[in-house]
Amino acid sequence: MKILVIGSGGREHALCWALRQNLGDDLSLLLCAPGSAGIAEVARCVPLGATDVSALADFAAAEKISLTIVGSEAPLAAGLADEFERRGLVVAGPRRVAAQLESSKAFAKEFMRRHNIPTARFHVADSALEARKMLHRGEFGPADAPVVVKADGLAAGKGVVVARTRAEGERAIEELMGGSLVAGGAARRVVIEEALEGREASLLLWTDGRDYILMPAARDHKRVGENDTGPNTGGMGAITAPDVLDEESKARVVREIVEPTLEGARADGLEFRGVLFIGLMLTADGPRALEYNVRFGDPEAQAILVRLRSNLADIFEAVAHGRLDGVRAKWSNDASACVVLAARGYPERPEAGARIEGLEGIAEQMPGVRIFHAGTTRAKDGGWLTAGGRVLGVTTTGATLETALRQCYDAVGRVRWDGMHYRRDIGQFANRFAEAAGGGAPRGIQE
Ligand SMILES: Nc1ncnc2c1ncn2[C@@H]1O[C@H](COP(=O)(O)OP(=O)(O)OP(=O)(O)O)[C@@H](O)[C@H]1O
Numbered sequence: 001m002k003i004l005v006i007g008s009g010g011r012e013h014a015l016c017w018a019l020r021q022n023l024g025d026d027l028s029l030l031l032c033a034p035g036s037a038g039i040a041e042v043a044r045c046v047p048l049g050a051t052d053v054s055a056l057a058d059f060a061a062a063e064k065i066s067l068t069i070v071g072s073e074a075p076l077a078a079g080l081a082d083e084f085e086r087r088g089l090v091v092a093g094p095r096r097v098a099a100q101l102e103s104s105k106a107f108a109k110e111f112m113r114r115h116n117i118p119t120a121r122f123h124v125a126d127s128a129l130e131a132r133k134m135l136h137r138g139e140f141g142p143a144d145a146p147v148v149v150k151a152d153g154l155a156a157g158k159g160v161v162v163a164r165t166r167a168e169g170e171r172a173i174e175e176l177m178g179g180s181l182v183a184g185g186a187a188r189r190v191v192i193e194e195a196l197e198g199r200e201a202s203l204l205l206w207t208d209g210r211d212y213i214l215m216p217a218a219r220d221h222k223r224v225g226e227n228d229t230g231p232n233t234g235g236m237g238a239i240t241a242p243d244v245l246d247e248e249s250k251a252r253v254v255r256e257i258v259e260p261t262l263e264g265a266r267a268d269g270l271e272f273r274g275v276l277f278i279g280l281m282l283t284a285d286g287p288r289a290l291e292y293n294v295r296f297g298d299p300e301a302q303a304i305l306v307r308l309r310s311n312l313a314d315i316f317e318a319v320a321h322g323r324l325d326g327v328r329a330k331w332s333n334d335a336s337a338c339v340v341l342a343a344r345g346y347p348e349r350p351e352a353g354a355r356i357e358g359l360e361g362i363a364e365q366m367p368g369v370r371i372f373h374a375g376t377t378r379a380k381d382g383g384w385l386t387a388g389g390r391v392l393g394v395t396t397t398g399a400t401l402e403t404a405l406r407q408c409y410d411a412v413g414r415v416r417w418d419g420m421h422y423r424r425d426i427g428q429f430a431n432r433f434a435e436a437a438g439g440g441a442p443r444g445i446q447e
């Protein structure tokens, strides 16, 4: 089996690392386009852009690739799976029409409404005038209640504004639709949405369009600063632990959201194949679907894949061939954490070129720790330099979330460069809830 992974971030490093566990040492069996200096340790990198669909298809045909796995959303929204299938190439990712579950929030919300999937109340607006009118409708709660404004299209995490007041909502409409927050017409349409309250969780699964395999539920941290302050990022950390989604809640999510989503996708002829990521809000009235993504999250992938005990290539192959029936995934029975180390200036203007110290020896001396590279490059002398906003994802498993986090931060403490920053509160949700409720922050880090 010869596998091609598309992408270059920490998520793709984790995918390549997980695939490598069952491929032996032969680098030529695992390729990554475009890959990165970190990924080059486990795969052969090919200098082709992730959205250069026809060049990638030419390459996969010429190299007789038996399975292509797509890390991020942009190639899928650009029709990579359609082009590969047209040329008889095997790909584990949804076609463009199904990728709209992520690439158009209006499409996703109308899909949820059509298939009775519990979600926040919403309206789709095609003009700022219409959006402003919608904003003041009573169904989004009283005039002083928060409201959410979302760009319809892909916006790399910058297209969602949770506005505390209607005035802030009006400003968000102007900024989104005026093009000052997101580029490329992503906000020609917006979705106005009721603001939900609760705890968030992400439930990911593989599906071949009929059968599915659930992954351990994860929780990410989007804001750059501790206690969820500062601007949004691609993700500063993620954990998996039993408390993220207890068994009873998970059963309810499966019944009310997962299965109706897969049945709805079938009924609509989407033939969804690949990884489906369901963003959830666990409210007092039950779980609500916030959003779909059509691929792994980054850094959720890192935290999830270190727990996988089955052959990842076999799972993706079954997904691509529609043979997931009877395939099982085994997971380690513990918790995991990924802490992202970022460069000075991230997310606005990250600095590149700083020398990273302390990476040597971690793999040998801390066997439970994996360091996934998101934005690094090799210095002339073989050392590592920063080359992106998110630089490294330090990832561990542990019998409990507490032990996973302790080990993770021990490893983080050995790494340094000029301008390195990270959140010290990954996995610490309990403290924040207690503070919000006016109580003292309890010790401990379980949810
Ligand atoms: N209806 C809502 N009520 C409250 N908060 C919300 C709502 N919708 C979104 N949010 C908040 O905004 C965040 C981003 O929303 P959403 O997941 O729809 O956007 P996204 O840009 O597609 O995110 P991602 O980068 O994770 O794919 C959510 O994780 C949640 O914290």
Ligand SMILES: [Mg+2]
Binding pocket: 102, 291, 292, 293
């Ligand atoms: Mg999304």
